[in-house]
Amino acid sequence: MNNEKMISKLKVISRISVVGVIAYIALMAYRYLPDVISGFMDGWNSYDGGEAAADEMPVWKILTAVPCGIAFAATLIIIIVAGLQLLFSLSKGNSPFNEKVSKSIKNLGVSCIVFEIVRTFLMFVTLDTVHIGMLWLAGLVLCAFSLIFRYGTILQQESDETL
Amino acid sequence: MDKEKLTKKIKKLSRFTFYAMIFYCILNCCDIWPDNVKRHNVHMDINDMPLWKGILSIAAIFFLVVGVVGAFISAMKTMSYLSKGRTPFTKKIANRVRDLGIYFIVMEIACNALVFIGSGKIEPDLFWLAGLVLYAFSVVFRYGAKLQKESDETL
Numbered sequence: 284m285n286n287e288k289m290i291s292k293l294k295v296i297s298r299i300s301v302v303g304v305i306a307y308i309a310l311m312a313y314r315y316l317p318d319v320i321s322g323f324m325d326g327w328n329s330y331d332g333g334e335a336a337a338d339e340m341p342v343w344k345i346l347t348a349v350p351c352g353i354a355f356a357a358t359l360i361i362i363i364v365a366g367l368q369l370l371f372s373l374s375k376g377n378s379p380f381n382e383k384v385s386k387s388i389k390n391l392g393v394s395c396i397v398f399e400i401v402r403t404f405l406m407f408v409t410l411d412t413v414h415i416g417m418l419w420l421a422g423l424v425l426c427a428f429s430l431i432f433r434y435g436t437i438l439q440q441e442s443d444e445t446l
Numbered sequence: 447m448d449k450e451k452l453t454k455k456i457k458k459l460s461r462f463t464f465y466a467m468i469f470y471c472i473l474n475c476c477d478i479w480p481d482n483v484k485r486h487n488v489h490m491d492i493n494d495m496p497l498w499k500g501i502l503s504i505a506a507i508f509f510l511v512v513g514v515v516g517a518f519i520s521a522m523k524t525m526s527y528l529s530k531g532r533t534p535f536t537k538k539i540a541n542r543v544r545d546l547g548i549y550f551i552v553m554e555i556a557c558n559a560l561v562f563i564g565s566g567k568i569e570p571d572l573f574w575l576a577g578l579v580l581y582a583f584s585v586v587f588r589y590g591a592k593l594q595k596e597s598d599e600t601l
Contacts, residue, residue: 286589286592289585289588289589289592290589292585293582293585293586293589296578296581296582296585297582299578300575300578300579300582303574303575303578304575307570307572307575310570369579370579373582373586378589379586379589380586380589380590380593413480414480415479415480417470420463420466420467420470421576423459423462423463423466424463424521424525426459427456427459427460427463427525427528428583430452430455430456430459431456431528431534431535431587431590432586433452434449434452434453434456434533434534434535435535435586435590435593437448437449437452438449438535438590438593438594438597439593441597441600442593442596442597445596445600
């Protein structure tokens with residue numbers, strides 16, 4: 284397969300992935316958003332145990348739950364934005380090797396690791412359980428891939444200079 | 447950062463990820479890993495379901511196991527190759543990344559089929575997307591292998 288064919292194949296797969304991501308987000312929003320809104324309207328977000336139980340909750344838990352919740356939402360948004368950025372950059376341009384792509388892979392990897400840490404901490408604080416998923420491993424793999432893409436960028440520069 | 451430094455960094459990070467994967471795998475196999483959230487509980491009674499459903503669910507379980515084991519082995523092999531070779535861009539690594547993507551997609555289809563047979567619901571996860579992205583990455587790796595070859599020939 285020559286370079287042009289490979290790049291056009293890459294563009295097609297990336298475009299399919301972009302459409303897939305947007306469809307998935309839209310589907311999830313359609314499925315869960317009405318429940319979330321009605322939940323807030325009906326007061327599901329209030330603490331189940333009542334005021335007395337809320338008073339018994341350690342202060343450090345209350346103080347850490349709020350910033351953790353914000354960090355959880357922020358990293359989730361960063362993951363979605365970085366993922367879309369990566370797929371958009373791969374579906375455009377002449378070469379997949381550029382600084383933009385490697386940066387978005389790095390952002391994606393780091394935010395996956397942070398997301399896993401924050402989620403674990405949040406679950407520990409709110410539900411008193413510890414659950415560690417696989418996202419931190421995916422984050423590490425993505426960090427390695429971002430370095431590989433940087434290496435590829437150097438190779439691409441060399442190739443362009445030779446031509 | 448020059449190529450040599452980057453290669454060293456890639457090797458270090460890949461080696462670390464490889465060992466982390468082994469650690470994760472061993473702890474999971476020993477049921478020590480703190481992963482107490484069960485996402486799907488599918489109850490199926492072979493006496494209550496038609497034959498075709500039984501056959502399909504056995505096939506789905508088979509493909510699910512193949513997908514999970516294959517994905518883990520492929521990921522570990524990819525990281526192992528990355529921590530050894532002179533360059534990350536080889537056909538072998540491109541093929542491993544492609545296999546990883548395919549296993550992810552197989553895993554997602556099998557899991558959804560099993561949940562559908564058991565509960566009549568479809569609950570798509572994001573593994574199919576990870577599979578597609580990894581397939582795209584495998585094409586990028588193949589492109590990189592060509593660039594590497596050109597670079598080696600120029601030198």
